[in-house]
Amino acid sequence: MIDGKTLGLAIESSCDETSVALSLNGREVLANIISSQIAIHTQFGGVVPEIASRHHLQNINTVTDQCFAEAADRAGRKITMDDVDFIAVTYGPGLVGALLIGVATAKAYALAAGKPLVGVNHMQGHICANFIEHPELEPPFMSLVVSGGHTNIVQVDKYNHCISLGGTRDDAAGEAFDKVARVLGLGYPGGPKIDKTAKEGNPEAVAFKRVFLEDGSMDFSFSGIKTGVLNYVNGEKQKGHEISVPDVAASFQQAVLDVIVAKAVDAARRPKKLAVAGGVASNSRLREMLTRECADCGIELYFPSPVYCTDNAAMIGCAGYYKYLEGGIDDLTLDAIPGLPMEA
Ligand code: KG4
Numbered sequence: 001m002i003d004g005k006t007l008g009l010a011i012e013s014s015c016d017e018t019s020v021a022l023s024l025n026g027r028e029v030l031a032n033i034i035s036s037q038i039a040i041h042t043q044f045g046g047v048v049p050e051i052a053s054r055h056h057l058q059n060i061n062t063v064t065d066q067c068f069a070e071a072a073d074r075a076g077r078k079i080t081m082d083d084v085d086f087i088a089v090t091y092g093p094g095l096v097g098a099l100l101i102g103v104a105t106a107k108a109y110a111l112a113a114g115k116p117l118v119g120v121n122h123m124q125g126h127i128c129a130n131f132i133e134h135p136e137l138e139p140p141f142m143s144l145v146v147s148g149g150h151t152n153i154v155q156v157d158k159y160n161h162c163i164s165l166g167g168t169r170d171d172a173a174g175e176a177f178d179k180v181a182r183v184l185g186l187g188y189p190g191g192p193k194i195d196k197t198a199k200e201g202n203p204e205a206v207a208f209k210r211v212f213l214e215d216g217s218m219d220f221s222f223s224g225i226k227t228g229v230l231n232y233v234n235g236e237k238q239k240g241h242e243i244s245v246p247d248v249a250a251s252f253q254q255a256v257l258d259v260i261v262a263k264a265v266d267a268a269r270r271p272k273k274l275a276v277a278g279g280v281a282s283n284s285r286l287r288e289m290l291t292r293e294c295a296d297c298g299i300e301l302y303f304p305s306p307v308y309c310t311d312n313a314a315m316i317g318c319a320g321y322y323k324y325l326e327g328g329i330d331d332l333t334l335d336a337i338p339g340l341p342m343e344a
């Protein structure tokens, strides 16, 4: 406790960022250290799971020390493990070896310091990222979760309860961005590169198919558009035509976002509140389109800042806080669950 507020220590290591955060009452972040491995994995064109685990192991204690030091600066007083009320950790979904480093570290701290352990669902963490900068935001609301592994429309009923109304049947949005970026020779991670390149292109240059699936369905499918881009690029090459990378990037991005925005806005008509989450929530065109559409439909729109869209421990601390308040304490048998469902 600090000044009567609950202090949470949170750990995130589900993919390629090692992150540790300290926050008060879930929403007031004292420190949120993110050690990214992007530079390491870029040379392989994607995340190599074994390398990610090894770097989490090498970094986690240093990142934790850095987090306590930065939080002390911010709070203007020394902060130690004695002040911590609970320890939250991502236990899924994610890469099993990467998750295990965070889970084992959190268990070791919890056991050594005698603190309650709270296992957090990474996807629920992404949604909770919205609470950090929007003190007025409270459930119920609709959430659009768009990341490297997920594209879901989620009904958030209570702080600890959500229902997924639809998800992708094949590739996730971020995965499609990453794969198309590779086809266009833009490199890894593809999402930010497509976002930037598309700004110089014409979104109407190439008419890629928008896949809406059955009437009223909140599911998504992005594998077709990925193949569509590949066929277009190869077809033009065979004809000896030069392609405009910015035009293809802009047209692909627009086709994906037309579907995502239409479905998210449709789903948010009833609660009239939409909170966007996940790595792809950083996309500037998505932000632009949703801002316009939601204003037209009278829907309140929430986005985390880019630092809270990417994988980070502060969002895990926030989700962990609400679970802790409801007595959702785990014991030391807590294990990593790589395929943990959105609602678990
Ligand atoms: O949420 P996140 O950091 O990790 C997962 O939990 O998956 O999301 C990573 C994904 C990657 O596919 C990355 O390319 C994508 O988010 N991404 C973006 C942007 N920034 C990150 N996609 C589109 N536009 C962006 N600006």
Ligand code: ZN
Pocket (backbone or CB within 6 Å): 122, 126, 147, 148, 278, 279, 310, 311
């Ligand atoms: Zn994530």
